Amino acid sequence: MKPFFLLPLFFISTVTFSQKGLKAISLKETTRIETALAADNMEGRRAFTPGNEKAAAFIADEFQRIGLKKWNEQESYLQTFQMLKKSMLTSAPATALIFHKKVKK
Numbered sequence: 001m002k003p004f005f006l007l008p009l010f011f012i013s014t015v016t017f018s019q020k021g022l023k024a025i026s027l028k029e030t031t032r033i034e035t036a037l038a039a040d041n042m043e044g045r046r047a048f049t050p051g052n053e054k055a056a057a058f059i060a061d062e063f064q065r066i067g068l069k070k071w072n073e074q075e076s077y078l079q080t081f082q083m084l085k086k087s088m089l090t091s092a093p094a095t096a097l098i099f100h101k102k103v104k105k
Contacts, residue, residue: 033062036058037055037058037059041054042054042055042058047083047085048083048085056078059077060076060077060078063077064077
């Protein structure tokens with residue numbers, strides 16, 4: 001019986017302590033943002049490309065525009081981290097098996 005009593009209290013507390021004063025985003029605004037991020041000049045936003053940098057700058061500008069607070073008093077919305085870039089060692093497809101045959105002399 002106790003779990004059924006506690007469940008409604010959990011939902012009430014979640015609603016009570018949620019952020020206040022947030023406005024819903026309009027369809028027009030959502031379309032503007034999606035169109036900008038999906039544009040050809042974003043070049044697919046793939047990692048390690050100029051398109052990725054453009055998308056990150058666009059999103060940071062949007063955060064600034066709506067007044068979002070920066071994390072932990074940082075100067076920028078952008079965060080740096082290390083990533084490894086995958087590179088191909090050969091020009092052969094990854095699924096190809098290459099066999100070497102020894103020839104007797």
